[in-house]
Amino acid sequence: MCRSYAGLVVLCLLCCTLVPASADEPVTAPLLQGEQKVVTPGVRDFKMAELPARPHGRGLDTLFYCSFDESRDADYARGNGKSGLAVGSELAAGKWGRALDCTDQKANMYFGMARNLVPRGGTLECWVKSGPNNIWADGKDHCLFYLRPQREMPGGPRAGVTIELTKGGEDNALHLTVTRGATADLAVPTAELDPAAWHHLAVSWDFVGAGTRFWLCVDGSGQEVTLETDRRPLPFVSLQIGNTHWYGTYGHENEFYPFGGLVDELHISDETLARREPGYEPVDIGEIDVEIALAAEDALQRWLDKWAELQVGGAWGPDRNGSPIIDPDTGIFFRWPRQPADGRDVQIDAGCSALRGQHFLEAYEHTGDERWRQVAVNSAEFCLRAQAPRGYWCYGYVVDASGRVVAARATNWAQIQDQGQIGPWRYLVNMYLVTGDERYFEAATRSADFLLSIENPNGSWPGRYDAARGVGWTTGGRGVEHGCEYNDHATTDPMRIMIAMYQLTGDEKYLKGTEGSKGIAGIGQWMFDTQMGEGTVRGWCQQYDKDNNPVWSRGFEAPLISPRVVNRFIHPMCRWMYLMTGNERYMKLLQETYDWYRAVEVPGPDGGWYYQYLPDGTPATSDDYKTITIDPKDPNAPKPSRGKLQLTGLERTLTQYRELGPEKFRESFVGSVELTPEDIATRRKSAASYCRSQAEKVREELKRQRPDGAWVSDGQLLQPYAVATYWYVLNLRLARGVVPPRALPRGGRSPGGMPKMWVADWFDMPLEEAQ
Secondary structure, X not given: OOOXXXXXXXXXXXXXXXXXXXXXXXXOOOOOOOOOOOOOOOOEEEEOOOOOOOOOOOOOOEEEEEOOOOOOOOXXXXXXXXXXXXXXXXXXXXXXXEEEEEXXXXXXXXXXXXXXXXXXXXXXXXXXXXXXXXXXXXXXXXEEEEEEEOOOOOOOOOOOOEEEEEEEOOOOEEEEEEEOOOOEEEEEEOOXXXXXXXXXXEEEEEOOOOOEEEEEXXXXXXXXXXXXXXXXXXXEEEEEEOOOHHHOOOOOOOOOOOOOEEEEEEEEEOOOHHHHOOOOOOOOOOOOOHHHHHHHHHHHHHHHHHHHHHOEOXXXXXXXXXXXXXXXXXXOEOOOOOOOOOOEEEEXXXXXXXHHHHHHHHHHHHHOOHHHHXXXXXXXXXXXXXXXXXXXXXXXXEEOOXXXXXXXXXXXXXXXXXXXXXXXXXXXXXXXXXXXXXXXHHHHHHHHHHHHHOOOOOOOOOOEEEOOOOEEEOOOOOOOEOOEEOHHHOOHHHXXXXXXXXXXXXXXXXXXXXXXXXXXXXXXXXXXHOOOOOXXXXXXXXXXXXXXOEOOOOOOOOOOEOOHHHHHHHHHHHHHHHHHHOOOHHHHHHHHHHHHHHHHOEOOOOOEXXXXXXXXXXXXXXXXXXXXXXXXXXXXXXXXXXXXXXXXXXHHHHHHHHHHOHHHHHHOOOOOOOOOHHHHHHHHHHHHHHHHHHHHHHHHHHOOXXXXXXXXEOOEEOOHHHOHHHHHHHHHHHHHOOOOHHHOOOOOOOOOOOOOOOOOOOOOOOOOOOO
16 A cells, blocks of 8 residues: 555544653654555454434534534634645535535645644544545545644654554555554455445544554444553644645655545544443433533633733742732733833742642643643743752742743742642642653652751741741741741641652651651641640630740731631641541540530521630630720620631531541541542542532623633632632533543542542551650
8 A cells, every 4th residue: 555644644642651752763654555554463343333313513522523514614623723725625515514525636635733632532533425536446545634743852752653544545445554652553444335425434542541442433333453552642733634745755656645535524522432332331420501511611711721821931920819910901910019120020829820830730631732731831840940959939939031030039938838838849749740750759859858847846837937047937927936837728738748748758757757857746746735725615826936825927817716727727637647646636626626616606697606716715806916805795896707617527527437436437538549430430420410510600600701711800810719610621521531540539538639649548657656
């Protein structure tokens, strides 16, 4: 059979494990006339359950759809839907409406494929018909389709896995040939096809399931094969229909390999043919509102496009209350009255660069969009550049347009709370787990070791750390040296990091500390030492000095009992300590805490708890560094609320502990990292249920999106975690079963906000002696 690069259907398939190819790997040359093809052992017959009975249109699975009824442009494209460089390809009568006529010898056309295809799994299908000359039995070569990858960068990997779809002249058969990293040839005879009839053609691939599978079907019958490959993929550039001398073998007698036929209803989906074989039993995920789902998908694309546009050198600007402030006229982020003259002001802590990079990484994992992966990589590279040699990150930075760090805000200050350290740490660990790039894990390890080195002797952490003087401080206008803090996860986040680092490395220093630190082992006693309630009162302040005396932070954060500490910090940390040690005192403390707060709860929808309490349980509040006691009978006194304290999570923990008993309660946090089909079905159903619960909220949210893709409130560009549409789309893809196994939740129940690690029992640690 005669071949050229024009006969390549190049699928640059993104597999879950990215293994770089050697730069000096030989390039597989195309087969030329007279060379023999070898059909791969293991090829099996395949039959689809049924053929499409009507035009596909756009559905939940659609990435690209072109009916050719109105023009040669796509009716819908997730990325680029415009046809380009069309030669001799006109519109003619099709199976439904009109079709693309490629009967001219030189007829060809292509579509840009950037973001139009999920390489890790999908199906390209269409209806095809021979031209006047019967291409199915003419003994000649014909090029039908190929997808071309981008050129490899100098010194980088060569082309990834390729697939070519041609009709061979020697055997009058359609051939789907896989080369580079995997070798296979699927062949379906065509000589008996009716040249006057329309025939359904489907090509499918799957890098997500067990093995790597490929399918080729004509009129629902064909072949499939499972292969092994480690070839690193490359993104797509274009989908070529028909051949052109541009990619041909110059000077060869068959320089052109014409299509010689017509194409109708070209559709590319993110689902494979595995779902169309007889006997396939789909997971019943219930009804999904297709109208909302498609609108949400489009809205998410616009919104992520907006965030990508605002990225500067891998980073994003500073925020206020979790959302960046933007100039409505210029769209530029700002925190001070104007941007610094030497660059752009960006921020890395809560809600900023690391967290936004994480959201792009999640979007990439769920959608397969290569652009989101690149945005995520850009953000990770910024985190590497911004990290201090000792391992910490500062509050904010000034970067130039290239992302070079020009200066750091508060150069020697590391903010521990507000995700100042755990944000970039978690993000880099996740990037390491997804890409395998050791640099990311090395940076995350430096971060964890820095945090371990600044742990307070009592087992806590400060809210911020002065690296120049080697002193930790509590936050706020009246911060104290050598302070320790609950506020905004100053101690909870380092505890999470230590747990994860032990699971990643097995190094017990993260549990038991090193010289001058106690690791996780010291946190348990610290929670008891800082309990400041008298008698049956159970409560904690947000920050303390080195001797565990409560201290002021800001003017409204007094050295009093703050109810919010219970549900945000004490509940999770006590639960983790119990799971790690089995010491019943932690559950006893949680029960006593729950009992007291329920006893002083003001009933009713307008009830709840007061802002603060004195150690004896007297309601109080604070302002301008003054403590104000509250008389509940005073009609002008501050009212209670439920905004600062939610007991539902604590109540659920205590109920499970009481009903299951200690042993089974601890076992309930253990899970297998191997997901069974039943496990996957359960997770898919749960994700679908979430989508139904959020559908109306998403419908209302879609009405408020600006044309440029942004959701803006009071001059603030809303965060991903504050936008229901973001989580709706990600859960919908999970429910549909088109995300790789890596993105599925699995293993034991982690200590919240952890990396995408598969751990059967997060709390199986040698900490029994930590009392």
